[in-house]
Amino acid sequence: MIELEIADAPPRAPTVLQPRPKAAATLNASPKTTVAPAPPLPRVAVRTAPVSDATSDKAIASLIRRTLCSHLPHISDEKGRISTRPIEELLPPLTSSNDVDLQLYGFIAIIMREFVYAWYGKITPDHLFVEEIIKIIAHCTRALEQRLRKVDLESLLLDELPELVEAHIAASDPRETYHTLHPHPALSPVPLPSSPDVITGQRKNEAAYRRLLVQGVLAVLLPTEDLENGCLRALVGEILAEMVLGNGVGGRVCEGWVLWESITKVADSLRGEITGLGGPDDQREGPIESHPPISTESAIIRSHAIHGGSVTDFFWRVLQYGYMAFSVLRFLAVEFATTLSSLPRSRDPSHPSSCRAVELSQSPLITAGTPPKSPTGKRPILSMKIWSCVSRLLSLNVIMPWLKGMIALIQWGAISGPGRVGDTDGILDRFLSCAFHMHVLQKPALLTSSLRLARTSLFPSNSSPPPPRPMPDPLEMAEIKQRCTRSILALIPAPITQSYLRSDSEKELEGAVAEILEIFGDAYCNKHLIYGIVDLVVLRLMPELADERPSVLLKRRIGDEG
Template sequence: MTAAPATPSAAAPSAAASNTTIRPPRPKPSATSSGAESDTAPAPARRGARQAPPDPLSARATSLLIRRTLCPQQQRGGDKARDAQARPIDELLPPLTSRNDVDLELYAFLAIILREFVQSWYGKITTDEAFVAEIVHTVAHCTRALEQRCRKVDLESLVMDEIPDLLDRHVSAYRASRRPIAASPVQIDARQVYHSLCPLPPLSPVPRAGDEDSMAEQQRNEAAYRQLLVQAVLALLLPTEDLENPCLTSLVGQIFSEIIIGNAAANKAAQPWLIWEGICILARVVQERKEKKDKVSRRLVGRSPAEDVDKASRRWSVHGFFLSIINLCILFVTSIRLLAGAVAASSSLPPRLPSSPDTKGTSTTQSKPKIPSGSNTHVAPMPAPILEFRIWSCAGNLLELTTRMPWLSGFLSLVQHAAINGPARLGRLDGPIDRFLSYHIRSLVSPAHLPPLLRTLRGALFPNNAPGQPTLSPPTSHAELLALRRRAASALWRLLPKTISTLYLGGGLGLTSLRRTAACDDAEEEEERMVDEVEGLLMVFSDEYCNKHLLYSVLELVLVRLMPELSEKGVEALWDERLG
């Protein structure tokens, strides 16, 4: 019996189709099953999920930026490149400071500056990559030398005494220049008066509105002054072999003088709008933290926000007056307990002047030399107790404490004198209060606070790690500038408690304040008047030219404290001493 010949059947095509890539079409889902399928089917199968853009300030983005710009030879293929990419950045680049977290932020700044202002034109000339490495090593020499000098500087006196002294002079000179003695027909240039009270030769001649020649000459003198400052610093910090390279020193000098000091500091930090924007940002951060603490306290006590509003809106009463007296007594007792605890704990704190224990019992009022207000010399002052630092008088001058509340200013001066020169002398140099305050000030100026500060500064100056439209844009008109100053004043006023703001900004204690408060029935009118008072206090930073005086004075003071040779020799003498 012979087998029948193979004939095509229905099973044959299906078997053949199973071996091919052709698949039957997917049946369309019905209306009843479409919802179930859409719930079970994952969305990425139909369309890719949109990913959020990476944060340019993150550690990974910062590391990639540094490797692409400062380590270009490690980005090429090969086993050595893969090995270099696996190594940390601190092993590939020379250290800038003694802290790796600070070095990472400084490397990011350096990478952005070199990529945008050096490699943009140097890469068109040659493909040599050794020049960037030489710049990095030169900058590393400068930063390491500056760090060694910073350890020998009394940062407490610099930050709390000498810089506030310059700010105090700035405030006094600005207000004196805006309050001339001459009558209205006589016109006096306020900038000329300020420049006479706080002379700074690099900022002369005083630029006048409409006079382009004076503006151009002043800008040339300012640029030459920045170049001299940087050249003097390089002569002290760089090794001799780097100083003998004029191309390298010129380029590094341009980076420091024009990009860092001129562009970032003088042309931005001296702008009034940037100062007021910074005040608004700080006030907003403090207000948010304050609101969080209030929410937590209300949650613990079980009080609603409406009860706080009702409590704040209560009028004066005898019961409330006695409660205020009791609260003041409790505050006074608590302050005494804190002071006693600080005095008891100060014995275990390290001494402020370990190298000179003989100054513990000396008279502090005679150990601090007085520098004339018109003098440009930077004589290093003798150590003084923290209670005698100029930051306290500067704060009083900035807030107009002597004019608004002379009784409070006199009382605080009496307490200060009693603490320093009284029978117990608790506030003397290296005394209990002096050690306690010194310990907390050193914790505030700790290098651990530098990395987040540098990261925030990089995000504000270089958004997306590139120079572009900054996050803080300047106002386009004078009306916007006035509105910004108004917002800054309002933000500061909201931070103050209502009682303190009414007491201080309302004119202090007395019949005049009570009559004025009673006459202002409208709360909004009283609020606007107090905001006007705060805005008047902020007027001391409303002139860019005057702010530059303060900025360059602070810069020169810091450089002289770090490098005392700058006050003894000129730039040419320093270079001749190094190069012969």
């Protein structure tokens, strides 16, 4: 999640597709407007760009103009050529960041071309339907951004979400145990292969949960005039509940092999950025031999050959380490200087003072629980769940218990010891908070690159998505898992993995990483984690759902028609 400021967005010229004036996502109605008829819908010529250029911003901007803006009267010049005016001047803003809007409109353009124009263009050349879809999407995205500003992203990303992951790691063995410790209404009862009736009952409960969740989201986000349209509400609800949540989030995303492939792509992308060999677009899916095994012994031999005992090598190594130390000290000095000039976390108006202290178990929508927030102030970052989550994920209590104990002692001393530098608004707490906001939340480039990676994964070369991949057999799953293991090991320097796992054997290193990846091997247990994340994010963005049922919210907005 990225914090975006509307004031920083450049002004946008009015266009045919500019959204009608609507209130923010509240329970108030907004006036209806009509749109003037547009010229006939032209056939969109699908041109496949080279793989190296298809994912660039220039290529996706050209696709957006051809697909979503070609009918606008001011899109072409006197010679009939497509104008190169910025996208923000042609389409309504989705967020306060033009770079993020470009990536989001890339998704919309591909989806419209592949799934809407394919049948809508055969019915009528009218543009009103597509324009209304874009306006509704723009209204919802801007409403979500406004709600995002009121969410304590610091606690959400560093405390609440890691708590769900830690619970998944701690109780991901038998299904019965996991569901007993972390029950979810959509996943009850526990499906048993020997009982088809139980499996059918669980699927019905999951479908009912998805519909209820989508109804609540639509009752909060949709404009009032669109919410009053029962056909539109039913169509959008069915698409979100079944296609997005059912087949997508609750289906493929929860499969272990899909998560392993996603981790592989992220690791390859990070490795490309670190080594300068290219981003995710340069990575190609292929057999497992495309990721060569890590030869630890040969790496050590090469290291000794390069860094011999000569005086010259020793001199350059001293210079290298000295420069690294200087860079680290300079970074810390700049960060601490910024921290001292910033407001305390509890009094900074740019940070939400505290998350809403609502027990998820009290919500009429879902029953996943997290501990309530302290009403007196913010929780110290050093005591958030991100640290224990990483510790449990890496099995520090088993592999290096002495290191875990030492870190716990330092953590306690920083929070409760002399000076309380790690307590809320302490110098270390403010330093960590300032660094997190500066390098994570206030960098739209992170969100832009994530959206670009997601688009290129779902729609290679900006074309239609490939046919659904069949469920891999056990041998293929083992290869996917091994490829993920090697990608992770290739991302981490060999000395770190060797010292942490206390082994130089490639087979033992891969086995240790594979054991960690097995945490995500069970699809049913993964559903608890994925649905828990969805529940938490929805309730943080739409706290109304924690107090009232979707049917009550719907009646309040449109009367007794719902």
